[in-house]
Amino acid sequence: MSNAxxxxxxxxxxxxxxxxxxxxxxxxxxxxxxxxxxALIKRNVIRQLTCTLNSQEVFRAEPTTGVAANPLFEFHLRxxxxxxxxxxxxxxxxxxxxxxHPLTVLPANSSTAPKS
Amino acid sequence: MNxxxxxxxxxxxxxxxxxxxxxxxxxxxxxxxxIPLDQLQSGLAFSSQEVKGLQLDDDxxxxxxxxxxxxxxxxxxxxxxxxxxxxxxxxxxxxSMKGVSASYPAIDKATGKLxxxxxxxxxxxxKNQKAPPWxxxxxxxxxxxxxxxxxxxxxxxKVNIEGAAQKHFRAGEKLYFTRQGQLNLSCTQCHDQQYxxxxxxxxxxxxxxxxxxxxxxxxxxxxxxxxRLRFCYASIRAELPAWGxxxxxxxxxxxxxxxEGLPIEVxxxxx
Amino acid sequence: xxxxxxxxxxxxxxxxxxxxxxVSVLASGSTFAQVDKLTLSGLADSRxxxxxxxxxxxxxxxxxxxxxxxxxxxxxxxxxxxxxxxxKVDSPMTEASHxxxxxxxxxxxxxxxxxxxxxxPWNGNAHINTRVRxxxxxxxxxxxxxxxxxxxxxxxxxVVTEAxxxxxx
Numbered sequence: 001m002s003n004a005x006x007x008x009x010x011x012x013x014x015x016x017x018x019x020x021x022x023x024x025x026x027x028x029x030x031x032x033x034x035x036x037x038x039a040l041i042k043r044n045v046i047r048q049l050t051c052t053l054n055s056q057e058v059f060r061a062e063p064t065t066g067v068a069a070n071p072l073f074e075f076h077l078r079x080x081x082x083x084x085x086x087x088x089x090x091x092x093x094x095x096x097x098x099x100x101h102p103l104t105v106l107p108a109n110s111s112t113a114p115k116s
Numbered sequence: 117m118n119x120x121x122x123x124x125x126x127x128x129x130x131x132x133x134x135x136x137x138x139x140x141x142x143x144x145x146x147x148x149x150x151i152p153l154d155q156l157q158s159g160l161a162f163s164s165q166e167v168k169g170l171q172l173d174d175d176x177x178x179x180x181x182x183x184x185x186x187x188x189x190x191x192x193x194x195x196x197x198x199x200x201x202x203x204x205x206x207x208x209x210x211x212s213m214k215g216v217s218a219s220y221p222a223i224d225k226a227t228g229k230l231x232x233x234x235x236x237x238x239x240x241x242x243k244n245q246k247a248p249p250w251x252x253x254x255x256x257x258x259x260x261x262x263x264x265x266x267x268x269x270x271x272x273x274k275v276n277i278e279g280a281a282q283k284h285f286r287a288g289e290k291l292y293f294t295r296q297g298q299l300n301l302s303c304t305q306c307h308d309q310q311y312x313x314x315x316x317x318x319x320x321x322x323x324x325x326x327x328x329x330x331x332x333x334x335x336x337x338x339x340x341x342x343x344r345l346r347f348c349y350a351s352i353r354a355e356l357p358a359w360g361x362x363x364x365x366x367x368x369x370x371x372x373x374x375x376e377g378l379p380i381e382v383x384x385x386x387x
Numbered sequence: 388x389x390x391x392x393x394x395x396x397x398x399x400x401x402x403x404x405x406x407x408x409x410v411s412v413l414a415s416g417s418t419f420a421q422v423d424k425l426t427l428s429g430l431a432d433s434r435x436x437x438x439x440x441x442x443x444x445x446x447x448x449x450x451x452x453x454x455x456x457x458x459x460x461x462x463x464x465x466x467x468x469x470x471x472x473x474x475k476v477d478s479p480m481t482e483a484s485h486x487x488x489x490x491x492x493x494x495x496x497x498x499x500x501x502x503x504x505x506x507x508p509w510n511g512n513a514h515i516n517t518r519v520r521x522x523x524x525x526x527x528x529x530x531x532x533x534x535x536x537x538x539x540x541x542x543x544x545x546v547v548t549e550a551x552x553x554x555x556x
Contacts, residue, residue: 017510017511017512018511019514030497030520032497053509056509057505058507058509058510059504059505059506059510060504060505061502061503061504061505061517062502062503062504062505063501063502064498064500064501064502065496065497065498065520066491066493066496066498066500066501066502066519066520067501067502067517067518067519067520068468068469068470068517068518068519068520069468069469071517071518072516072517072518073515073516073517074514074515074516074517075504075506075510075514075515075516076510076511076512076514077509077510077511078480078508078509078510078511080509
């Protein structure tokens with residue numbers, strides 16, 4: 001339950017509104033489908049997913065069975081200062097998934113020349 | 117021998133060879149290729165824009181992302197009494213496994229059986245890693261097969277149907293043309309004769325195997341070719357063979373021969 | 388004992404669906420707390436909810452306007468298991484005026500609320516992407532709650548095609 005992928009823009013300047021892409025590995029079993037042996041797969045979906053940045057919750061999603069398996073969440077953040085993005089999610093079986101990713105925010109007047 | 121006799125012998129020899137050789141060359145197809153090689157099309161060609169987009173547009177949010185990540189992890193994970201990982205013997209997957217997926221199923225020299233890639237990995241895990249093999253269709257089996265496939269991305273399928281594989285090929289071919297199930301349909305009737313036409317909302321494909329294991333949207337999961345074949349059997353109301361049954365392997369060999377030249381697609385998405 | 392009325396195949400399958408749903412409701416207890424009475428019958432009979440039924444639980448007595456929300460889903464979804472959904476709500480996203488919550492509501496799914504998002508001025512904008520499940524052709528409602536307590540919304544009809552071979556794995 002702890003596998004997830006995150007994508008951020010390569011360069012984030014202070015003041016930018018940037019996109020955060022998160023892909024969580026989770027079957028999001030709705031409870032309505034059957035497996036290859038014809039047994040009903042019990043419901044198990046992520047109930048809550050939060051993103052915390054520097055101790056502040058900056059995004060929350062509360063999905064239900066209506067969100068597709070291996071859910072993709074894309075949202076935006078205003079870049080204020082560097083820190084650590086901490087994602088946490090809980091599902092019906094009380095499994096907890098986590099992902100930490102550093103957030104580097106460059107000063108607003110940083111050179112836009114490509115790094116050599 | 118004088119020149120005259122030499123020429124006489126040579127004439128008959130060449131004629132004789134000329135009669136035999138075409139047969140040797142054509143053991144490959146007792147039946148002609150129903151779909152000529154230049155008309156082969158991957159299942160992607162019959163898929164909707166949405167499915168094409170899901171396969172081609174964005175690597176980050178790929179539906180097989182989990183399988184790909186997990187496969188890479190498993191490749192590097194030490195296992196069993198050997199305490200070796202796949203990487204311990206095989207190094208980088210892109211080097212050591214290049215072209216492997218494109219050439220399976222193949223005869224296993226040790227047992228003489230026809231192995232598909234999943235069988236080969238199971239055997240390697242048991243024999244060389246001294247670890248319990250992953251069950252067919254398990255998450256691990258699907259993930260590691262997907263990972264090995266990445267080394268053959270874009271490479272054309274080419275399987276060997278000579279020698280010990282020949283009887284398997286013949287059996288698979290026969291199965292392909294045999295009517296089965298309560299609906300009394302053979303594979304060829306839909307996938308050679310009716311591909312491109314609609315069955316309710318779905319466009320019938322040629323039934324090509326070049327993307328497996330695929331992410332199947334209907335199952336919300338990765339799926340092997342065997343699982344897909346079993347689903348087809350269920351759809352025509354035929355009795356399902358046991359997992360790993362030689363019929364499935366024979367059919368896979370025939371399908372891969374039929375798909376000669378189609379590139380391995382990884383990761384692949386289908387409806 | 389009165390003889391059993393003749394049961395058609397459709398009726399039998401319907402009963403099976405209802406029975407298995409009933410069992411799964413009992414078995415899973417609180418996890419189905421969100422299922423309203425409509426949905427148990429909804430799965431078998433495919434009755435669509437009205438717009439009011441969909442939004443009333445959230446909007447209640449606040450104002451509701453059809454503006455400022457840009458909802459984008461494919462008009463024709465090949466597969467209901469995975470339908471990309473893009474949402475852009477117009478808002479300055481300041482402390483004084485921002486989107487506080489977004490609700491994605493389904494007309495036909497067993498569970499009406501597909502996802503709820505909580506946002507704030509720190510997000511910079513109210514642009515969200517996700518992938519939803521749609522059990523059949525229906526209307527999708529994107530409802531946004533603003534920081535002043537009022538609501539704005541947008542709807543879109545999506546046609547979802549069914550698989551040719553109805554599958555149980």
